[in-house]
Amino acid sequence: MVTMSDVAREAGVSVMTVSNVLNERLPVGAPTRARVLAAVEALGYEVNLTARHLRAGRTDTVALIVPSFHDYFGEVADQIAPLVEAHGRHLVLERTSASAQHEMEAVSVARLQLYDGVLLSVAGLDPEQLSRVRTSKPIVLLGERDVPDHFDHVRLANEEGARLATAHMIERGSRRILALGCTLDRTHMMTSDRRVGWEVAHRDAGLPVDDRYVVPIATYSSETARSTLLDVIASGLPFDGIFAATDVIALGAVAALASRGLRVPDDVQLAGFDNLEVSSFVPPGITSVDPNHRGVAQHAVGLLHRRMAGGDGPAEHVVAPVSLVVRGSTRGGR
Amino acid sequence: MVTMSDVAREAGVSVMTVSNVLNERLPVGAPTRARVLAAVEALGYEVNLTARHLRAGRTDTVALIVPSFHDYFGEVADQIAPLVEAHGRHLVLERTSASAQHEMEAVSVARLQLYDGVLLSVAGLDPEQLSRVRTSKPIVLLGERDVPDHFDHVRLANEEGARLATAHMIERGSRRILALGCTLDRTHMMTSDRRVGWEVAHRDAGLPVDDRYVVPIATYSSETARSTLLDVIASGLPFDGIFAATDVIALGAVAALASRGLRVPDDVQLAGFDNLEVSSFVPPGITSVDPNHRGVAQHAVGLLHRRMAGGDGPAEHVVAPVSLVVRGSTRGGR
DNA sequence: GAAGCCCGTTTTAACGATATTGTCTGCGAA
């Protein structure tokens, strides 16, 4: 490996002069500078980022830590990357498999040292565990779980989104709307917040709230959603609308409905959450709550950037606004 | 920051003893060992990975460098992660936006130092550029572009997959099959290899090959595919089957067909490539070539692991076999 | 009883960069 001192020897100068030429810290005389650059070129020298990091304490790298790489998180990551790069830093992704243990390791003191800042998409850790994190580097949390107050946090307007979607279907005639993939518990998590929105929409419309219509699912996959919905259909519970907690779930619902000959939106209206790219292409187009990836990304990176620049104000808790994208799966959509 | 020498002082031993306790290199006496561990606990010491890396020349980290984080690459990444972790290493993802420049930077000497090995999904670099890469660390290439012989490389059986899909539709009655998203040129890239498979299937069946049925698209998005197919329909070119170069394209095709009232598979059979998860849920289920993510991941990680372990045999060029998953979008599927 | 050896531990020397301080030269002002 070619080191700075190789270059220095080749150019007949000291290592610091090489460093000064390359980093433009202290001024270097033109002839010396030229010799150094020539030597760099001749030897093909490139800086050792690890050594720089050890000495300078800066990596120019930000980590985005997500439960998995696909679907929602992949899309968010693609939004975040250019924003981080706009600040002259690199973005790397790490994966936790949504396990609390992996998330804890990812924000351990040891791993945090590798980055100037971290965006952590919380899936497994509860507030109590999070409060035990020794936060030696700027961390901004993403996601729909509750987090301790002292963390910067960006989350979606889950309740409002679910309310919008449900109210829309009520307005378009649905009276028995399943909350597929939602949960009844009161922990502030994505699935319960969205259920609350579903509930609020019912109350607002003066409709009764029937807990039998809240249908949790075991895992958040399309396949589980499909089979769960088939069970509901088989049970004979009458319904004419489905609010799916995520578009992945909505997709499973689409498959289940189609296989039972139920027409969307004529027999059953359907709305999802996440506005995945596929949702606009699956006939008849799935009405979905747009989570505003760009906005989330901008808020998150903005907060992180402020911290990395040394900002030390109180932690901010951003609730990113969402909007409803109406498509053919609800009546009146195209 | 708590360092090893802080721990050493606390425990009344030298730093090397601390290191030996923590890394279990040289044996340490039980009482000393206990004192060290107590000190580690008391001070909350965690190793500085950067310093370790600088000294030991090992990061225990593998990078997967992809054009973008979503869809195909996100799914592959999720397959690769556990395999890398099984070898006791971490996986991180980086993104290149499919730009040749970013790909080149990602495998620069400087950046390669940060990892023990790299999996590079080639999208922007041509063989000539790749041959200029100074390969200071093990690199395994992924993807459908041609690459220089001296690189380990894992690619899909693109031609065979396209042939399978097309032959299947021919067998089930289609006679005029669009090759949507394929290209006519002869560079060995994904889009041309898949077109060749489409062509071979026609020849095998004794059907004429009509270049008008090869329909390239400007960008590989569902939206572009949708509008391109609408143009084809408007042009009046008669067709009764579509081989879509990717499932993302197939998805756009589904939307276009639906919006024109064309029924799948009755009026038009449709087959895609990639077997994305969504493809099994979009009614009536999209027949697709399964790219065998698991197999690709296993081959790639296997090759990389061998190199990282010091293996120095000749470069291997693996063509991972693919298979056809028949669904409702072709006749006879369910 | 000298030589060798084992064990547990310390000492020394890197790894490759950067921050800080120091040295030398040349030039202008007093």
Added chain:
DNA sequence: TTCGCAGACAATATCGTTAAAACGGGCTTC
């Protein structure tokens, strides 16, 4: 002539760790 000062470069210490060699005391071995 002397002093001061700035500019250009060099020397040295340092970041936190690990590899390798040195050490020293007790024990075996002949």
